[in-house]
Amino acid sequence: MSQNKSTYKFILSGGGTGGHIYPAIAIANELKSRYPKAEFLFVGAKDRMEMEKVPQAGYKIQGLWISGIQRKLTLKNLQFPFKLMSSLLKSIRIIRSFKPDVVIGTGGFASGPLLHAANSKRIPTLIQEQNSYPGITNKLLSKKANKICVAYDGLERFFPKEKLVLTGNPIRKDLIEVEGKTEAAKKEFQLVENKLTLLVLGGSLGARRVNQLIESKLDFFKSNNIQLIWQCGKLYQDQYSKHNSVDNIQVHAFLNQMDLAYAAADIIISRAGASSVSELCVVGKPVIFIPSPNVAEDHQIKNAQSIVDKSAAILIKESQLDSDFNSVFKGLVISKEQREALGENIKKLALVNATKDIADEVEKLLR
Template structure:
């Protein structure tokens, strides 16, 4: 009989923090069917919807990040932090977890702060090549830090670091077997190249503007487009879906099919996206968001680009560089193959299992 462990996971704000936490929970559930799970997220963020959809309970804290400019939200931050620390302490006292796992996002800071203060075994899963301030502070208190990139001993205690990679959706591990099914699913034209455009789970204003502007150019390159614009932007851009060979989606629920159908991918460079794209192994053009803490998306993308495994265009250079770089890529099968082979070499396919191995060690210590 499996032991009935009690496990808290905290991560949210974006899909990049939520899906790794769900992947870890699912793997733990496989190993410990009798375990009890509780997620802790930030109220009004997408984890409050996505986690229950995945079959787990969640409680929300009143917490948000600090804005870069002076706003009313910033003035509220100290009150939110105090409230969240108080609520996190109550949750821990009531649930009595055997282990606490943080995958990033606003809520994981207060929760892990309180858990480590009670000497509860704790683990951080750091997805980025450049960690945020919360995880840097927590790294002194947690027992283990699972990372996806080399060189993080610049920020974290070296003896706590285990390089595991980032958890990804299991359906992505065998996408090459799904190509024909995926092309039929999206009703694609077999003789055209397929461009998959991803702006992250919430969508990207700048990437959406780019694609709308470049539709005519892309048609001249004999390209069909699967365009995930994000639910915030769907009403604005869905009209482009009436254009021949352009499909506009608010959100792609069949990501394995989307990746399988693609010949070239344009994507943001959030940590989970980068990890998935390494496993998918298709030629990628990264357009990192410049509006994230520590400019970590550019750093994530650069870690891939320096291995000659992807292309990078900064938002500020899109108007002058996009058509030139895209043309060079679409016209060169050799360039596509080189990027594809090199990005596959960077994939860490056993990340979820390796992270859960570390969690198990904490549970049994």
């Protein structure tokens, strides 16, 4: 190594949603286990969930005044040039004062100015791209990045081929072994023994159409002897919390103990964001994907379809929910064999060493 281990400093930037935050935390935890005396700093967007979640994970974070460009003309769009300039200047100050050895970006608005500032100071940068279709921030940053860790084949369409490393997406360590946590999960969520448990995941902010579906099917679930752990998202908590504690229904804005939620589940309904797909492969439970249609290049449908093609999950498009959901779900409830087959097949697709492999690439930039 080129310097004493204790002197390493890492900046990690990414956020806006759990899909960007948790990979960054997983990478930091892996690096910390290798270099216990290293210093870490996270950089996120002010007023976004990373400002809460990162300190909960035990790391310092600084916030930039930054947000994305809206598709329609809004006051926020008019503010964008000022936000960008403010964020670039603050990023330069952060880089100058912290003096990182490597800067790691996991996507989201804040990683743009921060990695741009690092590149301008010739500090090595690594991008971790979770999706099958990259966002504009990572596409722009890829030109100067030293290494790009990806979770899907075929991304040389967007990134310089010689910089790509196929690693998969980081998974939180507590999710890698959920099998032994069933009893703890039943106790945590106070589950009834003779009922199947449905876990509904709409992402950290929530998914309107998924929530509407679940609310419309509450009687259907009750008639099929299903108990429900329903993560409706922060934006929808007020709307759906009225169903909490009714007929074995639990409504949560956010699930802090995801390992126990996964351990409790017999069937999972989820969006098909990249981090969710990667986690669900590791967890190995039967999944119904309801991809969001409101994402660039329909990448959630592509993420889900890659799993469905291997007989490892079920995909229902939002446009097909009204016609197909009841029969598909009922089939899963009735057939233990189908549930077991889906669980076994999806587990075969897990890339459990992603976090370690990404940390290996970070280490190469230290030399």
